[in-house]
Amino acid sequence: MELELRHLRVLCAIADAGSVGRAAAQLGYSQPAVSTQLGRIERHLGEPLFERGTGGVRPTRYGAEVVAQARDVLARAAAIGHRPAPPARRTLRVAATNSPVLSGTVSRVRARLPELSVAVSSVYSSSRIVELLEQGAVDAAIAADYPGMELRHSGAVRHRGIVTEPTFVALPSRHRLRQCAQVQLADLAEDPWFVTPDDGAGWPGVFHDACAAAGFAPVTVHEFLGDQTQLQTMIADGLGVSLVQPTLRPIPHVVVKPLAGSPLWCRYVLAWRPDTVGDAVVETMLESATAAYRDLVAQAPHLRTWASRTWSVAGA
Secondary structure (H helix, E strand, O other): OOOOHHHHHHHHHHHHHOOHHHHHHHHOOOHHHHHHHHHHHHHHHOOOOEEEEOOEEEEOHHHHHHHHHHHHHHHHHHHOOOOOOOOOOEEEEEEEOOOOOHHHHHHHHHHHOOOEEEEEEEOOOHHHHHHHHHHOOOOEEEEEEEOOEOOOOOOOOEEEEEEEEEOEEEEEOOOOOOOOOOEOHHHHOOOEEEEOOOOOOOOOHHHHHHHHHOOOOOOEEEEOOOOHHHHHHHHHOOOOEEEEOOOOOOOOOEEEEEEOOOOOEEEEEEEEOOOOOOHHHHHHHHHHHHHHHHHHHHOOHHHHHHHHHHOOOOOO
């Protein structure tokens, strides 16, 4: 005879049940049929596999080895053709304020951590971002704060800086200061301003403080929170000026200039919940955000020109 899988199942059933009769009942066979099958298997192998007793049967030393091998073969046979289920993709919930590094960061994280599904929520206020982190509604975030006004949160949240950058100003291309390499904030005292709303982290208070330090209060302030292209279109039309991120790519008829003395700075921050985001993911996010910012610097000649004189940017 040749051993088949059905023979191995009989041996395992007898070993598990401790009785030929109980094994037969579990297999749906008659006891004589199982006894006959066991005898044929033992004759084929040349040694007894079970010791018979009044209380049932138990494997001999050789029988225990054969049963162990039988279990292994049966397990391998059962696995034939079965592919392991792919690991479930974990969703990394990310909130982000109006940060230019967001797109490049997310694309890099997705490429480097394909097992993660990244879900992004746009949240303007950095203070609201902290609330979402504290509540466990998001796992990580890109927020903003300002020198001397570090992002505040409980011990349930951690943060690290991504980059601290100066704030520049966007002007109409026909503005009287369009030829200046740098613009004095005080020289814009009479211009109307487009200013974004309170972000819960210090803005626009730092703007008004800088204006006061320059000796003026803005005459006209338009509160604006919307599309950057729409904002630039209004600036191009001469409706006002605006403080902007230095990596902003201006549309036609808009120029971006550094402010003399760099009176305003902004820091982008990676914040996260250490109970849901591991160190490896944090490092990947930070490296991705830094690389994304370097790409933005490479596309901003006005920032590179200024940086070559006054600011060191790795990779710029």
